[in-house]
Amino acid sequence: MGKRRWPGLTPSRLLAGLLALVLLAGAVAWAAWPRTPGYTTRPLTITVRTGPEGTTPVALDATYYRPRSASAAHPTAAVLLAHGFGGTKDSVAEDARDLAGRGYAVLTWTAEGFGHSGGQIHLDSPDWEVKDAEGLVSWLAARPEVLKDGPGDPRVGVVGASYGGALALLLAGYDRRVDAIVPEITWNDLAGAFLPESTGAGPGQGVFKKAWAGLLFGEGGTSLARPLTGPVPPGVTPACGRFAPDLCRIYLSVAATGTATADQIALLRRHSPASVLSRITAPTLLIQGEADSLFPLSEADANARGIAAHGTPVEVAWFTGGHDGGQGPPSDRDRLRFLTARWLDHYLLHRGSAPGTAFTYSRVAGIDAASDGVVAPGFSVARYPGLGGRRTTTVPIAGPPQPAVNPPGGTPAAVSVLPGGGGSGAALAVHEVPGQHADFLSAPLRSTVEVVGAPRVRLRVASPTGEAVLFVKLYDLDPAAGATLPQGLVAPVRLTGLPASIAGARPVTVTLPAIVHEFQAGHRLRVTVATSDQAYATPDQPAVYTVAAGPTVTLPVVQGEPIAAPDLAWRWALAGLLAALTIALVAAIRLGRRRHRRLALRSSPAGREGGGPARGEEAAPLVVEGLRKEYADGLVAVSRVDFVVGRGQVVGLLGPNGAGKTTTLRMLLGLIRPTAGSVHVFGHRVVPGAPVLSRLGALVEGPGFLPHLSGLDNLRLFWRATGRPEADARLDEVLEIAALGAAVHRRVGTYSHGMKQRLAVAQAMLGMPDLLVLDEPTDGLDPPQIAEMRRVLRRYVTGGRAVLVSSHLLAEVEQTCTHVVVVHRGEVVAAGPVDEVVGDSPSVQFDVSDPAAAEEVLRRAGVRSVAGAGDGSLVAELDGTPPAVVVAALVRAGVGVNRVVPRRRLEDAFLALVGGEARSGREVS
Amino acid sequence: MSLPSGAAGGYRPGATLSFTTELRRQASRRRTRLTLGFMVALPLIVLAAFEFGGRSGGGGGGDRGQFAALADIATSGGLNFALFTLLVSSSFLLVVVVALFCGDTVASEASWGSLRYLLAIPVPRGRLLGSKLLVSLLSSLVALLLLTGTALLVGTLRYGWHPLVTTVAGEIASGPALLRLAGITGYVAVTLLVTAGLAFLLSVSTDAPLGAVGGAVLLQILSSILDQITALGQLRVALPTHYAEAWLGLLSNPVQTDDMVKGAISALSYSALFFGWAWYRFLSKDVVS
Incomplete structure (x- = not known):
């Protein structure tokens, strides 16, 4: 906060301002200017030979991003960027641009069966999609600007999410030329993902994930893949859309029965990374979503274990998004982008140190104001601990064996998650159907437990049919806010060979979905075993199961280190800003104080040339020299004013409205800066805030009071604001002059104009200043008060003090003042003692016996102007002719002269001096 | 009677x-x-609204945003109530209050005519x-503290002294929660400095107190509106x-605290x-009021 003195606008400051403007404009332009990307984009069609025999041509719609920096001389690594199910090459355009900007040659393509590519959907079949990708790797190998590890072997990484992620894994398994992969939110075993079973029984006994399966089949089979109008492309059938017939048959069969045969499972396995994990040698960064009911964290866990088992470097990262949760908050996206770039840079370009195998994850921790999303701080662990956690803690749960009804036809069903709903967090409408579930509660937790991994619980179930499909969930029970199901994830189990009575039931261990969740102290855990779930296919036959769980829940625990906020720089910036502002503030205050001292010295009379009297006696109360005020718009309010107010004088500043009186007074109070000239008060030059102004009391342009305070409080606080001793105020004397009586205790807001005026004069007189400046002091006063005011002012100057009164009322000045300064149009037209100014009057009044004759005589005597005033009276401007000569001439002509009165009225003088435009009345306006 | 500086006896610029x-x-x-009275009354009005309005709950959908989420848990304790009151006030009411205190101060003196006498x-x-x-x-700070303090007091008297319930982060124990509430109040105070600065700038530039107050509030609203337009992208960070x-x-x-640090900067x-x-x-202008 620069408390510095800024004089008026100077060329250098104008320059500085312009410079600042140019800089600002430059910054905005820089921010808004479209940048030339560091790469070129080329859409193209690549035809690959594919199929089991490698002979079927399929045209793939692709886009190639070539960095401008890459050339045959300076080749770069390439990245194959695969899209998710239902997408096209355009869905990954943003990531492609990002990678191309980092200097990678990026090839994106639309997988066969989607968009404008030919072929059918084979669900990442090694015979089709994987072969397609091998063809693309060969295409890259033919590019001169792509780095080669050997003939026909480009340096290439594969990045993709979901459908594209599995392709990355499968391609790395089938094609040795792949050098690094980053598969995201993808599957390990397609059969296991769509037919999950949480006791480890495998997909043969799995519970069909019908909601997700239907959603995906619909996306691939109908709306997106088949044109709405025009001829149906070859290979598209109403039942299967663009799905390959073999896969379509599997879907139709599984969807109808809810189970899969061994053949079907085997076929799906071929389409799964699980079948090739042992062959993958490309370093793998596995990214999986915590809010993902399609491919949960356990899929990535299986991939990680399978690949790492053969010594291939694997890094695992979890984030708060997923197929249900989306991309996650910006902090997650930044972390994943950083990890991906680090992985590719190291393994493709050999830039940067080895990424290591640290495991990172994030947890929803709050609300982000900027994006109106969630905040998910990241945590890091040295080594991937798997789903079992670094260690475990057990929490006892209790509850009797309870009956749970399986509803006929699977409805009504419990709701746990909306597939792909995008809501990661609070607002999921999780719902349990009464009577269809069994609950087992823990005691309130004594301390907060941060679960990272898959909790386990033991279950005993009895069923009259010998079988049961159940959904096991772990709720977080907040005593205040109710139960939440972390990420809406459930563990489906299909139990067979069950006894009819619970007494004979053998316990089975259920692995619950892996979660990252903080169970806070005071909350309870609730294990809920439900018989139905909207997202899964359940037995149609009604049955009543008996369920027992416990005695404990095993929770995997990981002590993650918070990942240091990358925004540390901002903290330093804040600290720096605070320091800078503090220094600036202190400096500004110092400067301000020093300026006051300098001001006091500079304005002192010593060393000042002119304007002051001889040494030994104090300078005149007020000396105004060559004062001029010209406003920025060219208006000259005061063109040149000089006058002096001496001790003991009451000086009238007389002029019509607009003559520049008030502007002059403002300048002598330091309220506005003169363009030229100076004002000295008691020998000290007046500048804004000059200390000498404290010897001056003023009333300018009417009173100014705080309307909510009484008259007395106004005066008191005004005096307090001067900071001078209370006793110096001479409040009693001043109040006497104001003569407000009891009204002085009323709020000023209730005062009449005259009362305010008197209070304002009183305020100006507070402390009995040596120089009193009053602007139209009698404005609003009645005649007795005006007369009193005159007496007060005359008395006031007796002690050597001085008064400057400005007025446009002639009588006012004539009767009150000892001296007068007449200003007109910003210039002094006359100045001096009232008598002198008046003595200059050229007109004389004659009272004669015969006005008509007298007029004639006067005209002949050479008197310039004669005017009859009625009642035998004539006013003549003698224009230099002595009155005696004129009287003699009148007498000679026989005109009786009764009276000769020199016109001593200031009015005449005033009118004569300022010209004739305002002769109409006493008041010049 | 007069000093070497020419000043009257007893006069010091610093006094x-x-x-x-x-x-x-x-x-x-x-x-x-x-x-200031309204700052005390507002929490009572909010409290009365919660009491008479009943607990409809409203079936909190995600679309209603954080506001609704915080409103739903506002009655779970004094800390929550104070937090809610602060939230509903910070975006507009406190802006107006701060603009009033800082925008009116010089401009009103100018309009009364008392500024020239002070100078x-x-x-x-x-x-x-x-x-x-x-x-x-100081007045602005007192207003902010009165609002928060009163809300904390009446909220605690009515709903009890409980840990702070948050929408996502679970419960925060009363002690740390009180600290966090203080932190939030402090941050709100820092962000209100912008309004204060703008209002003060307008206050020294105009003789109309209403113009200064209204201008400051108006520019705040404009900034908030522009901030809603996501098409502006990164430019919004400068708002x-x-x-x-x-x-x-x-x-x-x-x-x-990352965003708070940026916000404070x-x-x-x-x-x-x-x-x-x-x-x-103000130091360079001609005072013509």
Whole structure:
């Protein structure tokens, strides 16, 4: 906060301002200017030979991003960027641009069966999609600007999410030329993902994930893949859309029965990374979503274990998004982008140190104001601990064996998650159907437990049919806010060979979905075993199961280190800003104080040339020299004013409205800066805030009071604001002059104009200043008060003090003042003692016996102007002719002269001096 | 009688218009009293609204946003109630209050005509601004603290002293939660400095108090509107109100302060700019009011 003195606008400051403007404009332009990307984009069609025999041509719609920096001389690594199910090459355009900007040659393509590519959907079949990708790797190998590890072997990484992620894994398994992969939110075993079973029984006994399966089949089979109008492309059938017939048959069969045969499972396995994990040698960064009911964290866990088992470097990262949760908050996206770039840079370009195998994850921790999303701080662990956690803690749960009804036809069903709903967090409408579930509660937790991994619980179930499909969930029970199901994830189990009575039931261990969740102290855990779930296919036959769980829940625990906020720089910036502002503030205050001292010295009379009297006696109360005020718009309010107010004088500043009186007074109070000239008060030059102004009391342009305070409080606080001793105020004397009586205790807001005026004069007189400046002091006063005011002012100057009164009322000045300064149009037209100014009057009044004759005589005597005033009276401007000569001439002509009165009225003088435009009345306006 | 500087006996520039004098001049204003009174009344009104409105719940959908989420848990304890009251006030009411205190202070003196008399005392211009700004900022702070304190008090009396319930981060124990509430109040105070600076700048530039107050509020609203337009992209970061709700980071577990740090930098920069500009203007301007 620069408390510095800024004089008026100077060329250098104008320059500085312009410079600042140019800089600002430059910054905005820089921010808004479209940048030339560091790469070129080329859409193209690549035809690959594919199929089991490698002979079927399929045209793939692709886009190639070539960095401008890459050339045959300076080749770069390439990245194959695969899209998710239902997408096209355009869905990954943003990531492609990002990678191309980092200097990678990026090839994106639309997988066969989607968009404008030919072929059918084979669900990442090694015979089709994987072969397609091998063809693309060969295409890259033919590019001169792509780095080669050997003939026909480009340096290439594969990045993709979901459908594209599995392709990355499968391609790395089938094609040795792949050098690094980053598969995201993808599957390990397609059969296991769509037919999950949480006791480890495998997909043969799995519970069909019908909601997700239907959603995906619909996306691939109908709306997106088949044109709405025009001829149906070859290979598209109403039942299967663009799905390959073999896969379509599997879907139709599984969807109808809810189970899969061994053949079907085997076929799906071929389409799964699980079948090739042992062959993958490309370093793998596995990214999986915590809010993902399609491919949960356990899929990535299986991939990680399978690949790492053969010594291939694997890094695992979890984030708060997923197929249900989306991309996650910006902090997650930044972390994943950083990890991906680090992985590719190291393994493709050999830039940067080895990424290591640290495991990172994030947890929803709050609300982000900027994006109106969630905040998910990241945590890091040295080594991937798997789903079992670094260690475990057990929490006892209790509850009797309870009956749970399986509803006929699977409805009504419990709701746990909306597939792909995008809501990661609070607002999921999780719902349990009464009577269809069994609950087992823990005691309130004594301390907060941060679960990272898959909790386990033991279950005993009895069923009259010998079988049961159940959904096991772990709720977080907040005593205040109710139960939440972390990420809406459930563990489906299909139990067979069950006894009819619970007494004979053998316990089975259920692995619950892996979660990252903080169970806070005071909350309870609730294990809920439900018989139905909207997202899964359940037995149609009604049955009543008996369920027992416990005695404990095993929770995997990981002590993650918070990942240091990358925004540390901002903290330093804040600290720096605070320091800078503090220094600036202190400096500004110092400067301000020093300026006051300098001001006091500079304005002192010593060393000042002119304007002051001889040494030994104090300078005149007020000396105004060559004062001029010209406003920025060219208006000259005061063109040149000089006058002096001496001790003991009451000086009238007389002029019509607009003559520049008030502007002059403002300048002598330091309220506005003169363009030229100076004002000295008691020998000290007046500048804004000059200390000498404290010897001056003023009333300018009417009173100014705080309307909510009484008259007395106004005066008191005004005096307090001067900071001078209370006793110096001479409040009693001043109040006497104001003569407000009891009204002085009323709020000023209730005062009449005259009362305010008197209070304002009183305020100006507070402390009995040596120089009193009053602007139209009698404005609003009645005649007795005006007369009193005159007496007060005359008395006031007796002690050597001085008064400057400005007025446009002639009588006012004539009767009150000892001296007068007449200003007109910003210039002094006359100045001096009232008598002198008046003595200059050229007109004389004659009272004669015969006005008509007298007029004639006067005209002949050479008197310039004669005017009859009625009642035998004539006013003549003698224009230099002595009155005696004129009287003699009148007498000679026989005109009786009764009276000769020199016109001593200031009015005449005033009118004569300022010209004739305002002769109409006493008041010049 | 006079000093070497030419000043009257007893006059020192550094003693003019002291903080306490200015405080007395402003404290007796009805405007000040009504505003501070309203700060006490508002929590009671909110409390009454919760009491008479019943607990409809409203079936909180995600679309209703954080506001609704915080409203739903506002009655779970005194801390929550205070937090809610602060939230509903910070975006507009407190902006108006701060604009009133800081925008009215110099402009009202100009409109009453008392400014020229203060300057003719003479109160050095920098000192006049300093005293006035300190009193305005203190009044604003008192308003903020009164609002939060009253809300905490009546909320605790009515709903009890419980841990702070948050929408996502679970419960925060009363002790740390009180600290966080203090932190949030502090952050709100820092962001309000922008309004204060803008209002003060307008206050020294105009003789119309209403113009200064209204202008400051208007520009705040404009900034908020622009901040809603996501098409502006990164440019929005430069808006003074962009980080206005970064205090939500204090409701996370662990505490997220990144946005608050950026918000504080933004607020301090803007307010320093506005205050500096206000000083520059006032020290160089011709006082013609």
